[in-house]
Amino acid sequence: MDENLLSRITVEEGKCGGRPCIRGMRIRVQDVLEMLSAGSSVEEILDEFPYLEREDIFASLQYAAYQMDHVVLKAS
Secondary structure (H helix, E strand, O other), X not given: OOHHHHOOEEOOOOOHHHOOEEOOOOOEXXXXXXXXXXXXXXXXXXXXXXXXXXXXXXXHHHHHHHHHXXXXXXXX
């Protein structure tokens, strides 16, 4: 886990409903992930959102991976 990369992800009360955003801007981690899952390339996202940086996209991916890294307990 790269702490410098993850520091690009911010959560602020009252901004985007308290959801994780990129560097305090009003673009959510979820927005970036949805664009990637829809088939957009990193270059296409950067062209469409010139205020984003390549590291912001990688930070979004790393944040999502970190959020998924927890034990899932099954009810018996």
